[in-house]
Amino acid sequence: MTLGAKPHHPPRCCVVGGGPAGIMLALLLARAGISVVILEKHGDFLRDFRGDTVHPSTLQILKELDLLKQFELLPQRRESHLSGLVAGREQPVVDFRGLRPFDYLALVPQWDFLNLLADAGRRYEAFDLRMRHKATGLIQAGGRVAGVHVESPTGAYELRADLVVACDGRRSTIRDAAGLKAKDYGAPxxxxxxxxxxxxxxxxxxxxxxxxxxxxxxxxxxxxxxxxxxxxKxxxxxxxxxxxxxxxxxxxxxxxxxxxxxxxxxxxxxxxxxTVQVDRLERWHKPGLLLIGDAAHAMSPIGGVGINLAIQDAVATANALALPLREGRALDEALLASVQRRREMPVHVVQRVQLAIQNRVISRALEEGGRPPRIPWLLRMLLKSRIVRNRPARLFGYGIRQEHVRTPEFTA
Missing domain, CATH: 3.30.70 (Alpha-Beta Plaits)
Structure with a gap:
């Protein structure tokens, strides 16, 4: 199938948004033999100052997809530990050393990372990535979401699908169209x-x-x-x-x-x-519609976990939905709800840690005025231990309830 070509039959899945969650989910579904269309409103992935932090949890997924060696060829920098300079004094904070199987995080331009995933997806006939195609609203039929309205370089059209997955970020058009509300936890x-x-x-x-x-x-x-x-703020x-x-x-x-x-x-x-925001949808789904990644839960930049939680969401979604989609089964809302149940707790825990750091560390640092900041002596003593510094590395790097690829590769 050529890039941007429309399949003769409606796809089983329409993914809105070509970010990390969207491209990874589409790759996993196409790999499992499920027809999927990805709508990305931009003409390429080349946008600066997007999250570039690839944590061990994502490195593990790339390994499971046999993409790790290709990933390692991308321009990148590996970091095994992170420190801070507090009033001119170096303070080690996070340490990946000793963790397995990956004892580092990688800083990689997000456009290179997305191009890698997109190229892997294009190996499968079921993968249809449409650049400069913008989803503008939802199609409703029979009490459920049945597709999306699309604007493209050649005009507007309707794209119908058995399932729509919104991966269109924290300013999600699909979230607004669905009327789903998020709880805003604030950011200073x-x-x-x-x-x-x-x-x-x-x-x-x-x-x-x-x-x-x-x-x-x-x-x-x-x-x-x-x-x-x-x-x-x-x-x-x-x-x-x-x-x-x-x-x-x-x-x-x-x-x-x-x-x-x-x-x-x-x-x-x-x-x-x-503009930093931390929020989370109370409900990530409606009949025929699922939201994941930033569209479901905007993360603080603390820890650089946004990409990695989005990837984990995508893997969990594919694990739960690939077989029903492949077999042509109806997707009831209880099945979509199972994705939220699987992913909500890990997101909730990380957001709580981020909020604590925002309120107890960042807010105070910004309010110090001209006074030099101070680290409590007990915390300084604890951070001398690599075991203590490993804890935030494991939380942000590997996460809670780590996902693994369970979808088999389909061969016709």
């Missing part, structure tokens, strides 16, 4: 994303810096720093009304080794804003 911060050139003499690794009421995370991308500058417009010099000076104060390159932040046009 937003994040400014930008690049700063990296010098060979700069520190190694990926680390955070906390000082003087500011918090910044530097992700080592070899030739540049992908920089996350944390600001109080809702302050973006006020900051952008001021000269860019204010941001440059703050970066130079937090990371003096970047002072000679702070002018590389040319203007506010070079700075992207991530």
């Amino acid at each position: 911060m937003d994040v400014l994303w930008f690049r700063v050139p990296r010098s060979a003499s700069d520190p190694q690794g990926t680390f955070g810096i906390v000082n003087g009421g500011h918090l910044m995370v530097l992700l080592n991308r070899n030739d540049y720093w992908q920089t996350a500058f944390v600001v109080p 809702g302050s973006d417009a006020t900051l952008r009304a001021q000269p860019i010099d204010g941001l440059r000076e703050a970066v130079g104060r937090l990371a003096p080794f970047l002072s000679d390159r702070k002018d590389s932040i040319e203007s506010w046009d070079k700075v992207s804003t991530l």
Whole structure:
């Protein structure tokens, strides 16, 4: 089947959104011999400042799909431990060393990761990825969702499917169209994303810096720093009304080794804003419709777990639904509800940890003013132990109720 070609018969599944959850789910279903159409509104995956953190749980899934060797050929940086600079003092926080089977996380451009999954999906005739095709609403028939309305470069059309899975992110069009409501847990911060050139003499690794009421995370991308500058919630417009010099000076104060390159932040046009939200749908499904990934639960950037939880959702969905879809069985809502039951607890636990860090660490760091932050001595003592530092690594890296690929590869 050629890219964007319409099948002669309605697909069993329509996946809305070509992010990590959507492409992984489509790959798993097509691999199991199930016809699936993926609607991605953009023309490519090349969008900067998306989550690039691939944790061990996702590495395990790639291994189970025989994609790990191809993944390892992608440009990436491996991190085995993460630290923070708190008032100029280095503090180890997270340590993957000693964990098995993967003792690191990988920083990989998300577009490369998605292209890898899409290329793997295209090996199967049942995989139909349609770029620049935007789902704009739901088709209802017989008291259930029966498909979606689509806008494409060649015009609007209706796409009917036995199941619609919304993977279209935290601003999900499908979620709004379905009238599903999320509980908002709040966030005290937003994040400014930008690049700063990296010098060979700069520190190694990926680390955070906390000082003087500011918090910044530097992700080592070899030739540049992908920089996350944390600001109080809702302050973006006020900051952008001021000269860019204010941001440059703050970066130079937090990371003096970047002072000679702070002018590389040319203007506010070079700075992207991530509006942080943490929410979760009370109900992830309706008859004929399932939501997973950010469409069902927006995660805080803390821990970089968004991609990995989305992938886990996709694997759990395929495990639960592939056989009924393959056999042509009707998908009752109880079956869709089983996916939520499977995935809701792991999401809930991670979100609780994220909220605790937001409220007890980040909020206080942003409120410090000019005072140097302090780490309680007991916590400093505990973090000297790798066993203690392994705990957040295992929670964020492997998660709770880790998923594994249970769907067999279909051969005609």
